[in-house]
Amino acid sequence: MAFKHGITVTEISTGARTLAAVSTAIIGLVATASDADATVFPLDTPALVTDVEAAIGDAGVSGTLAHSLRAIADQARPIVVVVRVAEGADEAETASNVIGTTTAEGQKTGMQALLAAQGQLGVKPKILGTPGLETQAVTAALAVVAQKLRGFAYARAVGDTVADAVLYRANFSERELMLLMPDFLAWDTATSANVTSYAAARAMGLRARIDESYGPQKTLSNVAVSGVVGLTKDIHWDIEDMASDAGVLNASEVTALVRSDSGFRFWGNRTCSDDPLFQFESTVRVAQLLADTVARGMDWAMDKPLTPALAKDIIETINGFFLELKAAGVILGANARFDEANNSTASLQAGKLRIDYDYTVPPPLEDLGFNQRITDSYFADFASQLTQTA
DSSP states (O other): OOOOOSOOOOOOOOSOOOOOOOOOOOEEEEEEOTTSOTTTSOBTSOEEESOHHHHHTTSOSSTTHHHHHHHHHTTOOOOEEEEEEOOOSSHHHHHHHHHOOBOTTSOBOGGGGGGGHHHHHSOOOOEEEOTTOOOHHHHHHHHHHHHHHTOEEEEEOOOSSHHHHHHHHTTOOOTTEEEEESOEEEEETTTTEEEEEOHHHHHHHHHHHHHHHTOTTSOSTTOBOSSOOEESSOOOOOTTOTTSHHHHHHHTTOEEEEEETTEEEEEOOBOOOSSGGGOBHHHHHHHHHHHHHHHHTTGGGTTSOOOHHHHHHHHHHHHHHHHHHHHTTSOSEEEEEEOGGGOOHHHHHTTOOOEEEEEEOOOOOOOOOOOOOOOSGGGTTHHHHHHHHO
């Protein structure tokens, strides 16, 4: 060892880290607006909106953009990534513009531009929608984009009747999608009349508000929707009657828009998942939160020497994050661990480490029952009660 007469300070960087949960409240909105300010909302380009109210002034009055931003602003003030697309000559051309593609030059258009938001704007949309532009093809494509972004999409169930909506629901099997019926009505100051206010836009804004004030473990259902005055179609709802319109829609995994004794609400917790493990919106969104946070929060560990100490630091980091989520009520519990069966000598030697973790998300209280009985037992002390009151 070289001679030294002095002090040496060695910095130790081992130990668990703190994982910061990714934001789940960033909205990705695809809309039309031929008269919008093209410098603020260029076509087929993700545009960052940090002040939704101010952005309405740049959105023009045509198309779906201004109405969608108003619906979102009535619920919350989230970050919104807007992709403006051109209106086509007919519904089919508009749908193609909304779905978009990747050009020969590598530019993403339509909803595909949402995939470029993180690279261009530094934010990743998690709450997705194409309010007022839904067709079966558009919604199917949106669900694919939601899968790629590990996000969640809201879309109107196309159809004029409850029966139509039930049939339409059968077209989808994605856990990242919730269908809604019908739309809301809201007052439009430009026309001084009630106009259609897209259910998907209200859902997106409300979802962001719930995420920010409560968390992704609370579903969209049974939370008051602000800024609306009615529904575009009559939906019968009775909290005790599953044969009502809302009950039939919920049984088919379509979220109904209803008017309760305390205002207008979304009523329904279900996704379009074909896997019962992810039937609830809250389960899907918490699973996405865990996957994104764990994956993106582990860059500090990559390419370090694979030692037992590093594996321990990784496990302790993840379990520390799980304890925070449990304390906040996001999960009921979770645990990360090293499983020897998944980590052979050969795989470890090749620089491969596999950490197992499991978790439990609290389900929404969807079915509450009470047993009511009539009895004569309370007559037993009738005489003594007379004496007490005398």
